[in-house]
Amino acid sequence: MxxxxxxxxxxxxxxxxxxxxxxxxxxxxxxxxxxxxxxxxxxxxxxxxxxPAPHVAQFRGGGAGEGVLAARRQAITRVLAGVATESLIADYVDPWTDERVRRSWAALAGAADxxxxxxxxxxxxxxxxxxxxxxxxxxxxxxxxxxxxxxxxxxxxxxxxxxxxxxxxxxxxxxxxxxxxxxxxxx
Structure with missing residues (x-):
């Protein structure tokens, strides 16, 4: 997002x-x-x-692997709804393909309060x-x-x-x- x-x-x-x-x-x-x-x-x-929103809270215990990437893709596809194109979804999801980004986000989710x-x-x-x-x-x-x-x-x-x-x-x-x-x- x-x-x-x-x-x-x-x-x-x-x-x-x-x-x-x-x-x-x-x-x-x-x-x-x-x-x-x-x-x-x-x-x-x-x-x-x-x-934290429920889609963030589910990753509080860690787990920054492919599950996060799949969850981000699903969330982006849903929130873009009527304007979602494969290209636009890819623009939003691409940063999440980097393991460092996923780990950083998981740390943020873990500290969410x-x-x-x-x-x-x-x-x-x-x-x-x-x-x-x-x-x-x-x-x-x-x-x-x-x-x-x-x-x-x-x-x-x-x-x-x-x-x-x-x-x-x-x-x-x-x-x-x-x-x-x-x-x-x-x-």
Missing amino acids: TRFVSALNLSGPIALAGHDIGGAIAQYLLARNRLDVSRFALVNSVLYDSW NRYTLDLVPALQRSTTPKLLIWGEDDLHETVEYAERFASEMPRTTLIRIRNADHIPMENAPDHIGRALADFFTA
Whole structure:
């Protein structure tokens, strides 16, 4: 799966965005005042106690072999759904063919603990930074209910729901998401 943390305008206050685990890192940076963040966006991010998702937790005891590669391929194929082509699936799965990547991911799965994201909630509730959530409504693990809860509990938060999109909505509606992020970050 794709994960990202992006920061724009590094010479002053920055616009910060994150997806998946990258979203958890972005939340940490905002909540702990590690950066001067002017605008904050999350796309199908880890929130609250959504981490580790069941498809990650199953590898907590190790086991970074071919089982991880097969599980990643299956997950990518599912989340890309209507836009999945063999080429696109291969683009997402290719890094996982490296044993080092699989071992690194298994170590991450082994250390997964939702207390880290839950500990950020009070600081995020105090944050007045404008926030945008963009969410694929069909995500089975980072469900839209997490985004709805976040939008209702965190000040200055707007939620944009992407219909017929799963965990990587950037593949389902790239123009819509790109426009929403650009409008939000330049407002």
